[in-house]
Amino acid sequence: MEVAIAGAGPSGLFAAVALARRGHRVTVVDRDAGPSDDGAWARRGVMQFHHPHGFRPQIAEALRAEMPEMLDALVAAGAEVVPAPGGLGSPAGAPALRCRRSVFERVLRAFATAEPGVTVGQGHVDDVLRSGGRAAGLLVDGRPLAAELVINASGRSARLAADVRAPAEGGDCGLAYVSRQYTLLPGAEPGPMNAPIGIIETLTGYMVAVFLHDNRTFSALIIRPADDRRFAALRSSAAFETASMAVPALAGWVAPDRSRPISPVLPGGRLHNTYRGQLDGRGRVGLPGLLHLGDAVCTTNPSAGRGIAVAMRQAVNLLRLLDEHPGDPDAVALAFDEWCTENVRPWFADHVYWDTDLLRRWAGGDVDVTRRLPSDLIMEATEADPALWRVVGPYMAMEALPSSLDEVEPQARAIFAAGWRPPLHPGPTRDELAELISLPHP
Ligand SMILES: Cc1cc2nc3c(=O)[nH]c(=O)nc-3n(C[C@H](O)[C@H](O)[C@H](O)COP(=O)(O)OP(=O)(O)OC[C@H]3O[C@@H](n4cnc5c(N)ncnc54)[C@H](O)[C@@H]3O)c2cc1C
The missing domain is CATH 3.30.70 (Alpha-Beta Plaits)
Incomplete structure (x- = not known):
């Protein structure tokens, strides 16, 4: 199958290599030309490119499953593979990567460019081409690029084919x-x-x-x-x-x-918490043959370092659904939307609740024990009662969805209601x- 992908970020390039290894011919188009001859890479339009990224174990797992040589190449480029038993922020899991985002993307881009079956091209994607009521490729700098499957991996500001998709939920996280x-x-x-x-x-x-x-x-x-x-x-x-x-x-x-x-x-x-499904405002497949991936589906406040892990999980599950429903784009879109609703949207909702309450507390408010605690406070409560780790650890590691915290939330809230507060870290x-x-x- 001919596949066209808009966006050569982590989602687009990972999906491109994995699809090519399944026998498809993939063209990835990005407005960014890639690193210049002198090695510099400003990466305009991806403001987070030079900001710190934590690479959770889910990212190493996805690479190991689809392109294990890339892990070796990352290590050769200086990345460190470190044990992260309970995820990035907890003491106890699978290995995480320590690496600059720029190093991660350089290695991934070099991989995709060298992969037989993948073409990485430069150009601005103006629109998704449509023919006979389905996606037929991309319009790149005014020129058509024909494809049977189109993937929108154009990141958090994705505006492509907005008319066939329900509006995004959420916005600035504050x-x-x-x-x-x-x-x-x-x-x-x-x-x-x-x-x-x-x-x-x-x-x-x-x-x-x-x-x-x-x-x-x-x-x-x-x-x-x-x-x-x-x-x-x-x-x-x-x-x-x-x-x-x-x-x-x-x-x-x-x-x-x-x-x-x-x-x-x-x-x-500005940092965003946003979620946007695959379907149109009426819950139908808006344009068969068009799928949305990565930050084009969900972005979360990066302070919990979840973005690329969520994107890789999406990509792994999208690949599974494409394998399960060959030649049936409607079935893939519906199943992928359902999977994202159950497994991606909760991370968005978790952050919206958490960030709203965090900003309230940062403005001087106390912990509100009259309603459900946000996740950061449930995590903090492990200091007062380490037994909470049994439930909090898997959540922090993103091995369990935010709803898993429901089991211990009343216990954590009781700790705060009794007057306990997390010890203050030294500093102004x-x-x-x-x-x-x-x-x-x-
Ligand atoms: C400040 C900050 C810190 C972060 N820290 C972490 C972290 O610690 N850990 C973590 O896992 N995640 C983190 N994230 C999230 C992570 O950066 C994103 O999840 C990740 O970039 C998503 O990859 P993507 O490929 O979906 O989108 P992007 O990386 O945004 O890639 C989209 C690509 O599409 C291209 N594009 C867009 N529109 C067009 C068009 N019309 N035509 C052609 N090309 C186009 C862009 O040039 C870009 O290359 C952070 C995010 C921010 C903002």
């Missing part, structure tokens, strides 16, 4: 990223860690994290409410360094005797940090 990449100095040890990615800590009104990557590189990250304009100042290197040195979890990494920056400060655009409050970065910097 949080914003600002990060910077560093390299450890020769002989320097990594800084403090409390998770397979590195370290992640919540302070009063904001959150910080360090993600260890490949080749002794890492990213320092500050996550704050998007509408707190005082933090726009963090775009300056001096302000970012001042803020990082003021927070012990970051200072232990970015101190000048341990590391040096290798990128400018990277401000993040958000107001104190805002004050610090507003001062003139040396």
Whole structure:
């Protein structure tokens, strides 16, 4: 079968290689030309490209199932395969990858480009071609690219064929990223860690994290409410360094005797929690032969590092459904939509509830014990009662859906209702940090 894929991000390239290995001829089209001859890759339009990514075990599992050589190639490029027994943030699973997103995508792109049966081309996808009431290919820079199956893997702002799809749910999640990449100095040890990615800590009104990557590189990250304009100042290197040195979890990494920056400060655009199914507003297949994949289906606040894991799971299940229903695009779309509704949408709903409540608490509100606790507080409650790990661990590892937490939510809520609160991590409050970065910097 001739397949056309819009978007050569992780979803589009993974699907392309896997489909080609099933005997299909696949053309992937992206507006991005790929790395330039000197190795630079700005990747305009994918703002997260240089921001830190945690690569959960589901990603390594999908690669191992479909293209095991890519794992070897990632390791050869400097990525580290690390045990993550309970997922990225928990103490106890399958291996995760420590690697810059740019390294992951370079290796994946090189794989797809070298794969017999895959063509990776450059061009802007203007629309999905239609013929006889079904998808017939892509319109690329005004020229037709004929295909029997079309996959929209064009990412979180996907607008392709919007008229045959019910509108997206959700929107801006209200949080914003600002990060910077560093390299450890020769002989320097990594800084403090409390998770397979590195370290992640919540302070009063904001959150910080360090993600260890490949080749002794890492990213320092500050996550704050998007509408707190005082933090726009963090775009300056001096302000970012001042803020990082003021927070012990970051200072232990970015101190000048341990590391040096290798990128400018990277401000993040708006972060989204969105979900969009495969079907039209009436619950029917809008355009047979067109499927949506990856962030074009679901994006979640990246602070839990779920995006590519969700995208890979989608891709693995889409491949299974294409194998199960050869030549029946309606059946594939309906079954894939049902699978996404049951297995993807809950991660979106989880984050919407979590982020709304987090922003309320970051604005000064206390834990609300009159209603269901959001997932972050149920995770926090494991500190007070480690027995909760039995249920919380699989959720954190994304081995169990958010609804699995229902079993222990009343127990966790009782802990908070009795007055327990998570211990505060050392460092300035958000107001104190805002004050610090507003001062003139040396
Ligand atoms: C700040 C941030 C941090 C993140 N951190 C993590 C993390 O820690 N762990 C994790 O698993 N996930 C993380 N994510 C999510 C992750 O980046 C996404 O899930 C992932 O990029 C989805 O891949 P994709 O291939 O579906 O979409 P994308 O990576 O967005 O790729 C879409 C591609 O389509 C192309 N395209 C779009 N429109 C057109 C068009 N009209 N014509 C031609 N080409 C087009 C784009 O150029 C792009 O190459 C993060 C996201 C953000 C925003």
